[in-house]
Amino acid sequence: MNDATALPTRRDEAFRYTDLDALSGLWPVAREEVAVPAGSSDAMQVVELGEANIARHLVVTLEKGARFDLRILSAGPSFGRIAVDVRLDEGARFTLGAAQLGSGSQTLEIVTEVSHEAPDAVSEQVVRSVLAGQAVGTYLGRIAVARGADGTDAEQSVRAMLLDRTATANARPELEIYADDVKAAHGCAVGELDAQGLFYLQSRGLTPPEAKRLMLQAFIAEAFAGAPDEEALSDAALQRLGEML
Amino acid sequence: MLQIDNLTAEIGGKPILKGLSLTVNAGEVHAIMGPNGAGKSTLGYVLGGRPGYEVTGGSVSFDGQDLLQLEPHERAAAGLFLGFQYPVEIPGVSFVQFLREAANAQRKGRGEEPLSGGEFLKLAKEKAALLKLDMDMLKRPVNVGFSGGEKKRAEMVQMGILDPKFAVLDETDSGLDIDALRIVGEGINAIMRQPGKGVLLITHYQRLLDYVKPDYVHVLAAGRIVKTGGPELALQLEEEGYEAVAA
Numbered sequence: 323m324n325d326a327t328a329l330p331t332r333r334d335e336a337f338r339y340t341d342l343d344a345l346s347g348l349w350p351v352a353r354e355e356v357a358v359p360a361g362s363s364d365a366m367q368v369v370e371l372g373e374a375n376i377a378r379h380l381v382v383t384l385e386k387g388a389r390f391d392l393r394i395l396s397a398g399p400s401f402g403r404i405a406v407d408v409r410l411d412e413g414a415r416f417t418l419g420a421a422q423l424g425s426g427s428q429t430l431e432i433v434t435e436v437s438h439e440a441p442d443a444v445s446e447q448v449v450r451s452v453l454a455g456q457a458v459g460t461y462l463g464r465i466a467v468a469r470g471a472d473g474t475d476a477e478q479s480v481r482a483m484l485l486d487r488t489a490t491a492n493a494r495p496e497l498e499i500y501a502d503d504v505k506a507a508h509g510c511a512v513g514e515l516d517a518q519g520l521f522y523l524q525s526r527g528l529t530p531p532e533a534k535r536l537m538l539q540a541f542i543a544e545a546f547a548g549a550p551d552e553e554a555l556s557d558a559a560l561q562r563l564g565e566m567l
Numbered sequence: 568m569l570q571i572d573n574l575t576a577e578i579g580g581k582p583i584l585k586g587l588s589l590t591v592n593a594g595e596v597h598a599i600m601g602p603n604g605a606g607k608s609t610l611g612y613v614l615g616g617r618p619g620y621e622v623t624g625g626s627v628s629f630d631g632q633d634l635l636q637l638e639p640h641e642r643a644a645a646g647l648f649l650g651f652q653y654p655v656e657i658p659g660v661s662f663v664q665f666l667r668e669a670a671n672a673q674r675k676g677r678g679e680e681p682l683s684g685g686e687f688l689k690l691a692k693e694k695a696a697l698l699k700l701d702m703d704m705l706k707r708p709v710n711v712g713f714s715g716g717e718k719k720r721a722e723m724v725q726m727g728i729l730d731p732k733f734a735v736l737d738e739t740d741s742g743l744d745i746d747a748l749r750i751v752g753e754g755i756n757a758i759m760r761q762p763g764k765g766v767l768l769i770t771h772y773q774r775l776l777d778y779v780k781p782d783y784v785h786v787l788a789a790g791r792i793v794k795t796g797g798p799e800l801a802l803q804l805e806e807e808g809y810e811a812v813a814a
Contacts, residue, residue, distance in 0.1 A: 517618065522655040522709075523665065525615050526725060527643035527673035536668065540659025540708075 336405070339460040339492045341429040344401030348377040351405075355381050358388035360411075365391040365550050369558060371398040379405045384414035384443075393549045394420035396430045397562040403431040410436070410443035418447040419545040421559055424457030424489070425566045431460040438466065438501075442473040450542045451482040453489035454566050460492040463508075469500040478508040483515060483541055485534070485566070531567040538563050568593045568765045569634075569733055574625035575790075576613045583609040585790035586625070591733075596759075596766040598776055598801060601787035602809045607769045608652055610787070611737040614767075615649035616642055629733065643669075644676030646732030648725075650739045652769075654718040657709040662721070663691060665709055666728055673729060687728075694727030698754045715742030723754045734759055735767045740775035752778025773805040788813045 329349050330337040337345070358364045370376055376399050384390055388411070396402045408416050422430040436445045451459035465476045482491035495508040515537055523533035539560055546555045569591040576584040583606045591597050601607050612620045614627065616639040627634040632645060657665070670690075671681040682690070695702045698720045710718050719739055726734055736755070740748055752775055759766045760779075768779060776784075776798065784800040785792045786809065793813045794800065804812050 516655075516657075518655050519657045521615075521617050521639060522651065522657070523660075523669070524639040525617075525643060525649050525651075526666070526669035526729065527640050527676065528665075528669050529640050529672060530638075532668060532672060533640075536660050536665060537657065540657070543659055 336433050336462060338462075339429075339458060340403065340431060341401045344375045344429065345377060345403065348375060351377045351379045353379050353381050355383070356390070357383045358385065358390050358414075360385040361387045363389040363391075366393075367549075367551060367555070368392070368394045368396070368404060369555070370394075370396045370402050371558065371562065373398055373400065375399050375401040377401075377403040377405075380407070382406065382408045382416070384408065384410045384416060386411045386440075387413045389415045389417075391417045391550065392419075393546060393551075393555055394418070394432065395423075395555055395559055396420065396432065397423040397559070399430075400427065401429050403433070405433040406435070408434070408436045408445070410438050410440070410445060412440035412442055414443045416443075416445040417548075418445075418449070419547070419549060420447075420449045420461075421542045421545040422449070422451040422453075422459045422461075423542075423559060423562050423566060424451070424459050425454040426457060427455065428457045429460075430457070431462075433460075433462045435464045436466070436476065437468065438471040438474040438476060439468045441471055443471065444475045446477045447479070448545050449478075449480045449493075450545045451491055452485065452538055452542065452563065452566070453482060453491055454485040456488050456490075458490045458492070462492075462494050462496070464496040465498070465506065467497075467499040467501045467504050467506070471501040472503045474501060475505040477506070478510075479544070480508070480510045481541070482512045483538065484512065485515070531564075534567050535560070535563050568630060569767070570628040572626045572628075574613070574627060575623045576609060577621050577623055578609065578619060582623070583790055584613065587787070587791055588625075589785065589792060591765045591767060593763050593765055594761075595782045596768065596779060598768045598770060598781040598784045599787050600770060600784060600801060600804055600809075605787045606790045607787055608737055611649060611652075611735050611769055614642075614647065614735050615639060640672065641676065643729070643731075644673045648729055648731035648734045650722045650726060650734060650736035652738040652741065654710045654713075654722055656711045656713075658711055660709050662705040662707060662709050663688070666691065666705070666725060670728055690728055691724070694724045697727060697757060698724050699750050700724055716744060716747045719743055719751060720747065720754075723751055723758070727754065727758045730758070732763065733765045733767075735769070737769045738771065739768070740770055740772060748774060749778055751775075755779050773801045776801050786813050
């Protein structure tokens with residue numbers, strides 16, 4: 323659907339919360355194909371810290387036993403959309419760790435469609451959003467488990483932290499299962515920083531921005547845990563958080 | 568050093584402190600005892616500057632500064648430490664990172680050089696040993712998975728590292744077994760029983776006062792200090808109860 327030449331409308335579920343004006347300037351979005359051969363591993367890091375609008379569409383094919391580790395730090399652009407379609411063959415493993423850090427009037431979107439097409443594949447997705455001002459952060463995650471893809475293990479953990487009441491988080495994990503013996507867990511939560519925790523940290527001498535940064539650092543850490551370049555990602559996220567607070 | 572004058576405060580429009588006056592001089596330890604609901608913890612939170620605790624009248628002067636005008640972190644930098652009755656768990660934030668940042672934020676606020684990683688770890692190890700808290704616990708997230716007693720000992724380790732001029736300790740003795748009570752009591756003495764420092768111990772029971780000998784004991788009831796005496800007052804309270812003594 324994303325590669326159609328006609329600009330999508332908001333009636334299309336995958337574009338329901340998008341910024342159509344910004345998207346029209348980037349349409350059509352080219353498909354970026356990534357194929358990971360049987361038994362091998364690959365990793366990719368998408369870091370968007372620039373100001374220009376951006377829309378990407380990754381199409382990832384994992385052959386038998388292949389592994390792919392995708393990390394996303396989406397923080398800079400006023401409009402940033404990353405769509406990821408993943409097809410998993412038998413025993414393949416897909417890892418997504420993403421952080422969206424938005425402020426001002428930014429619109430940030432991560433849209434995933436993960437298809438378990440054969441038995442015993444694993445997908446794990448961790449998405450953490452920190453949103454301030456009038457920013458909109460969206461995660462739409464669809465998992466499809468095909469008939470016969472028994473032994474599938476699919477996990478989605480989606481959490482958003484709103485720093486201002488004017489910010490918006492959209493989160494929609496979705497499961498479509500046609501197989502037996504499937505482990506599928508999804509958790510989704512939108513919240514605010516714990517006021518008690520903030521006071522506790524401040525009572526020890528941290529300024530309010532320092533206290534918030536420390537708590538948010540812990541919050542987004544899960545998105546980058548175990549990444550090949552965990553430290554660089556965390557540092558970049560931390561710097562952006564410092565600017566937001 | 569701490570001068571509270573006719574302080575009134577409320578939570579959500581409900582008056583809790585109703586004209587509380589108290590002066591603590593440098594070198595003194597004061598104990599505040601009183602029944603549940605008297606306003607003991609409210610006093611601690613008001614002194615610490617917790618949001619939601621609204622001061623409606625009176626004044627608090629700390630080392631010549633108007634304490635109530637300062638933000639919580641500025642109070643800490645000025646040398647005030649609040650020991651929490653229920654220390655807060657903060658998942659994902661490591662104790663050592665938090666404490667080093669806190670110590671250095673305070674030092675920065677006072678115009679001092681920050682501690683290096685090595686200097687800080689040496690200090691933390693020393694204070695953890697004083698409170699007999701396993702140093703490995705400080706590598707874990709703040710208070711997460713700590714027992715009640717471990718949380719209270721960790722509070723005192725924090726106090727040792729931050730080295731405040733004045734400590735308000737809110738029921739630091741609750742949740743402690745007999746051995747831990749002695750360790751915590753000795754820790755408070757080692758860290759705070761020094762010239763130029765002051766302590767306000769908020770407690771229900773006399774037992775902590777066996778280890779940390781107060782110079783003055785106050786009875787807080789219905790938002791005011793209703794009686795003041797020496798250490799013997801705590802013993803009398805233990806024996807006769809608040810109602811008889813405060814009447």
